[in-house]
Structures are given as structure tokens and as C-alpha cells.
Amino acid sequence: MTRNLEAALLAGAAALTAFGVALVEFARGGTADAQSGLTFLTFALAFGLVHIAIRRFAPQATSALLPPVALVAAFGFIEVYRLDQQKASLQRWWLVIGAVAAVIVLAWTGRKGVGVLRRYRNVLFLSGVLLLLMPLLPDLGVIRGKEVNGSRLWIEVQLGFTGLSFQPAELAKLAFVGFLAAYLADRQPALTGARRRIGFVSIPEPRQLLPLLLIWVGSLGVLVSQRDLGASLLLFSVFVGLIYSATGQSGYLSGGLGLMAAGGFVAWQLFDHVQRRVTAWLDPFSDFAGAGYQVGQGVFALGTGSLAGSGPGQGRPDLIPQAITDFIFAAVGEEFGFAGSVAVLCGYALIVAAGFGIALSSRDRYRKLLATGLTLTLGIQTFLIIGGVLRVVPLTGITLPFMSYGGSSLVGNFILIALLARISHEEAT
Amino acid sequence: MNRPTRRLAVALFVAFGMLLGAVTWYQVLAVDRYRNDPRNTRTALSESGKERGVIVTRDGVVLARSDPNPQEPTSYDRKYPEGEVFAPVVGYTSLLAGSVGVERTFADELRSRRDFTISDLIAAALGGDLRPRSVQVSIDPTLQRKAYELLAGQRGAVVALDPSTGEILAYVSAPSYDPNRLTAAGAVEARQQLLDDPLTPLIDRAGNSLYAPGSTFKTIVAAAAIESGFASPETEFPDVSEFPLPGSTATISNFGDRLCLDGNSVTLQIAFVRSCNTVFADLAIQLGAQPVGATAGAFGFDRPFDLPWTTAESTFPEASLRNDDAALGQSGIGERDVRATPLQMAVVAAAIANQGEAMRPYVVRQIFNADGVTERVFDPVVEGRALSPAAAAVMTDLMERVVTNGTGGRASVPGVRVAGKTGTAQGTGGAPEAWFIGFAPVDNPSIAIAVLVEDGGGSGEDGTGGSVAAPIAGELIRLWLAR
Numbered sequence A: 001m002t003r004n005l006e007a008a009l010l011a012g013a014a015a016l017t018a019f020g021v022a023l024v025e026f027a028r029g030g031t032a033d034a035q036s037g038l039t040f041l042t043f044a045l046a047f048g049l050v051h052i053a054i055r056r057f058a059p060q061a062t063s064a065l066l067p068p069v070a071l072v073a074a075f076g077f078i079e080v081y082r083l084d085q086q087k088a089s090l091q092r093w094w095l096v097i098g099a100v101a102a103v104i105v106l107a108w109t110g111r112k113g114v115g116v117l118r119r120y121r122n123v124l125f126l127s128g129v130l131l132l133l134m135p136l137l138p139d140l141g142v143i144r145g146k147e148v149n150g151s152r153l154w155i156e157v158q159l160g161f162t163g164l165s166f167q168p169a170e171l172a173k174l175a176f177v178g179f180l181a182a183y184l185a186d187r188q189p190a191l192t193g194a195r196r197r198i199g200f201v202s203i204p205e206p207r208q209l210l211p212l213l214l215i216w217v218g219s220l221g222v223l224v225s226q227r228d229l230g231a232s233l234l235l236f237s238v239f240v241g242l243i244y245s246a247t248g249q250s251g252y253l254s255g256g257l258g259l260m261a262a263g264g265f266v267a268w269q270l271f272d273h274v275q276r277r278v279t280a281w282l283d284p285f286s287d288f289a290g291a292g293y294q295v296g297q298g299v300f301a302l303g304t305g306s307l308a309g310s311g312p313g314q315g316r317p318d319l320i321p322q323a324i325t326d327f328i329f330a331a332v333g334e335e336f337g338f339a340g341s342v343a344v345l346c347g348y349a350l351i352v353a354a355g356f357g358i359a360l361s362s363r364d365r366y367r368k369l370l371a372t373g374l375t376l377t378l379g380i381q382t383f384l385i386i387g388g389v390l391r392v393v394p395l396t397g398i399t400l401p402f403m404s405y406g407g408s409s410l411v412g413n414f415i416l417i418a419l420l421a422r423i424s425h426e427e428a429t
Numbered sequence B: 001m002n003r004p005t006r007r008l009a010v011a012l013f014v015a016f017g018m019l020l021g022a023v024t025w026y027q028v029l030a031v032d033r034y035r036n037d038p039r040n041t042r043t044a045l046s047e048s049g050k051e052r053g054v055i056v057t058r059d060g061v062v063l064a065r066s067d068p069n070p071q072e073p074t075s076y077d078r079k080y081p082e083g084e085v086f087a088p089v090v091g092y093t094s095l096l097a098g099s100v101g102v103e104r105t106f107a108d109e110l111r112s113r114r115d116f117t118i119s120d121l122i123a124a125a126l127g128g129d130l131r132p133r134s135v136q137v138s139i140d141p142t143l144q145r146k147a148y149e150l151l152a153g154q155r156g157a158v159v160a161l162d163p164s165t166g167e168i169l170a171y172v173s174a175p176s177y178d179p180n181r182l183t184a185a186g187a188v189e190a191r192q193q194l195l196d197d198p199l200t201p202l203i204d205r206a207g208n209s210l211y212a213p214g215s216t217f218k219t220i221v222a223a224a225a226i227e228s229g230f231a232s233p234e235t236e237f238p239d240v241s242e243f244p245l246p247g248s249t250a251t252i253s254n255f256g257d258r259l260c261l262d263g264n265s266v267t268l269q270i271a272f273v274r275s276c277n278t279v280f281a282d283l284a285i286q287l288g289a290q291p292v293g294a295t296a297g298a299f300g301f302d303r304p305f306d307l308p309w310t311t312a313e314s315t316f317p318e319a320s321l322r323n324d325d326a327a328l329g330q331s332g333i334g335e336r337d338v339r340a341t342p343l344q345m346a347v348v349a350a351a352i353a354n355q356g357e358a359m360r361p362y363v364v365r366q367i368f369n370a371d372g373v374t375e376r377v378f379d380p381v382v383e384g385r386a387l388s389p390a391a392a393a394v395m396t397d398l399m400e401r402v403v404t405n406g407t408g409g410r411a412s413v414p415g416v417r418v419a420g421k422t423g424t425a426q427g428t429g430g431a432p433e434a435w436f437i438g439f440a441p442v443d444n445p446s447i448a449i450a451v452l453v454e455d456g457g458g459s460g461e462d463g464t465g466g467s468v469a470a471p472i473a474g475e476l477i478r479l480w481l482a483r
Helices: A002-027 A034-057 A066-083 A087-112 A120-137 A169-192 A206-226 A229-247 A250-270 A272-282 A293-305 A328-360 A365-389 A407-428 B004-029 B031-035 B040-049 B081-092 B103-106 B117-127 B141-150 B187-196 B214-227 B269-271 B277-287 B289-297 B324-333 B342-353 B387-406 B452-457 B467-482
Strands: A143-148 A151-159 A163-164 A197-198 A201-204 B060-066 B077-081 B092-094 B098-100 B136-137 B156-161 B168-172 B237-240 B242-244 B251-253 B265-266 B355-357 B364-368 B376-377 B381-383 B417-425 B433-440 B447-453
Touching: A002 A034, A002 A066, A034 A066, A034 A087, A034 A407, A066 A087, A066 A328, A066 A407, A066 B040, A087 A407, A120 A143, A120 A169, A120 A206, A120 B242, A163 A328, A169 A229, A169 A250, A169 A365, A169 A407, A169 B364, A206 A229, A206 A250, A206 B447, A229 A250, A229 A365, A250 A272, A272 A293, A293 A328, A293 A365, A293 B004, A293 B031, A293 B040, A328 A407, A328 B004, A365 A407, A365 B004, B004 B031, B060 B081, B077 B092, B081 B103, B081 B324, B092 B103, B092 B156, B098 B103, B141 B156, B141 B467, B156 B342, B156 B376, B156 B467, B214 B277, B214 B289, B214 B342, B214 B387, B214 B417, B214 B433, B214 B467, B237 B277, B242 B277, B251 B277, B269 B277, B269 B387, B277 B324, B289 B324, B289 B342, B342 B355, B342 B387, B342 B417, B342 B433, B342 B447, B387 B417, B387 B433, B417 B467, B433 B452, B433 B467, B447 B467, B452 B467
Parallel strands: none
Antiparallel strands: A143 A151, A151 A163, A197 A201, B060 B077, B092 B098, B136 B364, B156 B168, B156 B447, B237 B265, B242 B251, B355 B381, B364 B376, B417 B433, B433 B447
């Protein structure tokens, strides 16, 4: 029954997206045309595929997961369409590809169970590292690393007639979560066991702390080599959250936060792109023409949007640099107003709530950690980028899951949702 | 191990709560701060290219209209067919140069509401009209064009009012600028060029520039004396060629350092008609700062007018003159720290013409919808009583004599009784500023006017109100009454 309600909600999201696209066309002086129809079909196809795959491979999964995903994807797509129609048609393909990836993951884990991933722990770790390093690749003809806006976090695959850009960090984060969940599930007694006292502080055996330090160094390495503040912060905070979740020892949390602060301070001292971010965060209007321009434009967009927004296609989110990716939330805020912003925030809150619900009701240790890690990944990533737009935290350039333009992000997050759905199913049976 | 996970969930929801708080700040609490920030170009951008209503004069001459852009079917170009003549009134609205004038103050009426915001869609569903409104201004195009022509090559201003309503018939500032240049390509450069122009064509000299009113201010001093009963036109004053300012070594002398009459005594009437500084310095000091200030205030000094754009505030610094008779004496002849806009001095003339009742000056008469149906009419508003009818009648008589036998002779119009007052104020740049204020016809005034020409109209020290400004006023009055 609720599965049918889920289907109805997904159809509603598809209709909402198509309606939004029609409004954008209308605002341009055109009429609702093939674009809205195509958008409806794409959304119906993509979410329909995932929905059917869940019915087939994870029938007991919660039905609270997919509808909010479709809701935020709807808002995101309308703005992507409004900002860049060409990219919107690519985004439509990526939606379908992401959905197919989710179907494949559901089918695979459906046959073997999510626990199969635990066996591939080290493979996941290695592939995560490789994915992270890929953007550093020199030009190898078919494949090469690429720098965009000062951050080297892209690879470009040359496919004869066209080049396909991909951000491997979006998949690397999933690989690392998969690895960490398995590692922590296997090592739990050691991490909570032997402790050593240094003065007043009791810490685990230094040997057990090694992974924490390794990941810290690794995150900093990502930051230094690729200038990717977002990915490095996300990786590290998910790791700290997960290790705390596994051990229940708040020492990991405070230690992790301390390391994060130290790393952040060193980065702020060493790199002027980090300094610019901090300046733009504290007072974007002190250097509006320079470092603060993007954040300032985002704030102007939100203020101008006010309660009801300008209406799709009626505002000027195109004034915000990177509106289509990092600042998609500001674009929604400008054109859909406070109402739209709150709807989006509620959508993410629902996804995160569903994710934590799955984690908390899991009996199996590995699945619990995996669900926690996946939910943390999505939740922290959402917080970091929306918080960056809203000046709650310094801006880190990462995508907003399901809303930003970008194939790797969509594919990665569809896989994330598929894994959560599968865990949910396995724990309910 | 659910407890740490639950704590993490709580932490993440607290973080999301912070996002909700921040978004509430930007989109609910601090909207005005960010929406109206001058660096936020969104409002200007949203208006640009949209259809706007027309601005027309009372007799239908189009001053601003939106033409469909031939390249982009949904976009409109704003055109100002009358160009620079009407620029100080109509203003312009431009993405790159901002907006001023009626275009700015009536932007909300002039804009099209066909932009599908939720509130507008609701309004449309309830039967609201989304088409832009049009604005009719009270300017008489013939008078406006003629006034601009008469100021050609000068820096100056003309303001003409209907004394009985306060409607603005002419509002001219010269030199002016072509607003079409500020809406087309190259607007930023054009604006910068205008800003750099030493003749300051972007300055609204009619309502937003302050000048020493010179002897035109004597109408206010005389009115204060007559209204309070302190003096009548027959009251005698000592006739001296130099009036020593109390507590000071400075003196006040008449134009050309002459006596006013014969060196014995002179009536207020003759002093007014001949514009004798010695008598008015004396009179202002005898009256005191307070009554002069009160009368100036009753005529509209010390507060801005709302045309509806805000004009500069003419000032009579009464408080600082209370204990400074020397300064008061100089202020009594419209010098020192007294400052007035041509608009304000036109209001002075209009109030005297309207039997002492000052009408609030306004430029927009009505707003009508796209079908031409009037939606809103702006009725005349009484600004206040400046003088009693009796005092106004006495002032009218004095001012008529200025034109018939005094300094304002060149404002006379054959067959018309014209009243007025000249002024020649010490300009800041050496040469004086030439003033004339007046109204006509005396028995049933239909026009009140103020003319200001900076820098003596180019005639150097010889450029007086009587020789430079009065002829312009006379020509415009003649034109108006012959219409």
C-alpha cells in the first residue's frame, strides 16, 4: 500500500518538475512544449526504474526514502533547466544513468545481500584511493586529469567524438564509506578496548589510532594536491562520525574535531585559496568585487527571492557564479523563495531521517555502520554546501546531492540511496 | 551502539536547524537589507526590457514609451521622444545608469505585472489588470520647450506652476541630457561622461540645487512685515547708501552703491520696487529672525517637497540668526546662509498669487490603465496658508509695481498685468545669479514662475535678475497667456 503511495509521490514529483519547466518556458515568452513532456518522461522513467527495482529487489525497504529524493531532484532540475538548457538535457541523461546504476546495485545486492560488500573491504579502499588520485593523471590520450576553477578534481574520458568529464571523488566517498563500515565492524573490540592514559586523557592504543591519522593525512593530501576543500572535509568528518558511531567514545569525536581544526588552521595559513574562502565567509561584502562576489550574489539572490520567490525563470540566479552546481540552493531560494528553500531543507531532513531510521533499526553491525556512513555522507555534504551558501560555514565547493548539475554526483548519490534501500529491506526481513 | 548514532543524528538535525535559521534570516528577516543593496542589480534587471506604461503630458504629448525590440519579441526598449527637454521631469530608467524622475517614483505603476510572481498571478485570477499603467504629467510641452530654448547656452532653471492648484507647468533645468543615451548601449560610458561634464547636466537645477535667492527673498521679508502689521508699504525707513551691520565692521550697500531714493527717507514700497538692500537689511533686523523664519517656513522653506521625487530643502537658518543681527541683515536680502531652489521660489510667487494659500507643487495628474480609463487622480493639496488674503493683496500690489516701475520692467507683457520680483544674488563663482519670480495675470493669476540663470547669464557683473531672468519670465508668461 505505502509502495503505491510512493509511486504516486514520485509521479507527483515528475509532474512538479514538468510544471516548473513549463513555467520557465512561459517566463521566457515561449509556451509549454516538448521540454516539459520530455522532463516528465525522464523523471517518471528514472524514478520509475528505481521504484520498480525496489519492488523487485528490496520489497520490504522503507518507502519514505525515494519520494523526498525526487522532491529535491525536482527543484534542482527546474533550476538547472532554467540556468542552462543544454546542461539540463545532459542532466536528464544522467538522471536515467544514475537510476540505472541504482537498479544495478539493487539487483546485485539483491542477489547476494549488502553484506557482500564487506568481503570487498580492501578492494573498496584501494579503488577509493585510486579514484581520489585519478584527477592527478597526466594526459594519457583516452583519459586525463582536468583542472576546473582551480580545483583538480575532474577526469576527462575521451570517447572518440566527445569528452566526458567525471568527478571521481563522488564515487570515492562511497568506496571509503563501504571500506570504513567493514573495517570498523571488524575491528570494533580493538578500538574500544585497550586504552592508554596520557595525563588526564585516556586514549586508545596509538596503533588503533593509526587509521584516523592516516585518513587525516589523506584528507589533507586531497586538499593540497587537488585544492578540494569540500571533499577533504567531507571524507574526514564522515570518518570521524563513523568511528564515533562504532565505538561510542567521544574522544574520537573531540580528537577528530581537533585534528580538523588544526588541519583547517594550517590550510588557512598556507593556502590563499583557503584564505579567500574564509574572507568571503566572514564578510563577503568587504570584497564584493573579488573574493566575496559569489557568496554575496548568493545572499542577494536569497534576499531578493524573499518569501514567495520571483517564480521559476523570473529571477536572476544566472548572476551567481557556479549557480548550477555549488549555488543551486541559492538559485532555488531566489526563484521559489523561502517556501522553496524550506521545502528543499525539509526534503533533505526527510532523507537523512529515513537514513538514520534505517541505521538505528539495523541489527547487523556492518549494515548499521554502512547505513550510518551513507546517511552521514549525504547529510554532511548537504550541510557543508548549503551552509556554505548561507554563510553558516565557509564555502567548500562540493555538489548538493540530487540538485546540482553533474553526472558523477547524481550517479554516486543514486547508488547511495540504492544501498540504503537495500539495507532497509534486509533489516526488515 | 545506537546511542552515538542517535547523537550524530541529533547533531546533524541541529546543523540543519542552523540552515533553517540562516535561510529565515536572509529570506524573511533581512530581506530589505539584501534586496535593496545597491550592489544587488536584480530589481533593476527585472524591470529592464519589460513593457512599461507611457508618460504623457496633459495634452497627450508622449514623453516616454516602450517599443518592442525588433530582435527580441519579449523585450522592450524604453524611448524618450522628447529627449533632454523633459529629462528633469521624466527622468529615465536604465539597467546600467539607475533611474530618476517620474520613471523612478512611479516605477511601480508603470511596470508590467505580467511576470508571473505568485502574488501577481493571484491578483490576475481575482480579475486584476496586469498591464502597465500610464502616467499623465501636468507639464505644458509648449511652455517647457520654450523655457528650455530660452535657457539655451546657459546654466539655469525655470519652474512654472498653476498657482491655484500647484500643478507644475514647466520644470526645466539647463543644460540637460538626453535620457535615451542612458538606456541604450554605452549607457555606463554616457553616464560617466555626463558626470564628468563641468556643466553638470545631470544636476536637477530646478528642484535639487540650492542657490542664494538674493533679492527675491525680499518678498518673504516684506510679507513677514506686512502680515505681522509691523510695517505697511508706506512705512518709512532711513535712506542710506550704506547700512552698517550691527556688531560688525561690514556694511550693506545698494546695487551700484547708490542711495535708494533721495538720502532722507524711503517707504517700504519704493524700497521693494527698487530692491534696496539697505532698507531690507534694516527691516529684517528690526523684525527679528523668528517672524522672517516663520514666514519662510509658511511658504515651504525648511522641508523638502515631494513632487513625488524629493527635492532639496530650501533653508532659512533661523536658529543661528537669532543672536546674530549682522548675519540676519545679510540674510534679509537673501544672501549669507539663505538658500532656495527655483521650485521653492516659484511656490512663493504662486502662494502670493493664490491669495496667500500655498498649494503643494505636484507633477503627476493622473494614472490610467492600458484602456485609457483613469484609475487615480491626484487632487490639489493645500500646503498651508502662507499669508492672509489681505497681506497677499498688498504683496501683489508691491510686486506689480516692480514690473511696472521697478527692476522687473523687462518681464512686462503688453496687455497683461504682471507681478514679480527680481533678484541678483552673489554667485559662488564671481558673477551673480540672476533671479526673477512672478505671476500673471494679476487679477486672476494662471501662472506663477521662477527663473534662475547662473553666472549672470554670461553677462558678467551686468547680468542682473532684471536684465537676464525677467525677459525670460516675460516671454514665457506671454506664451502661456496666448495659448
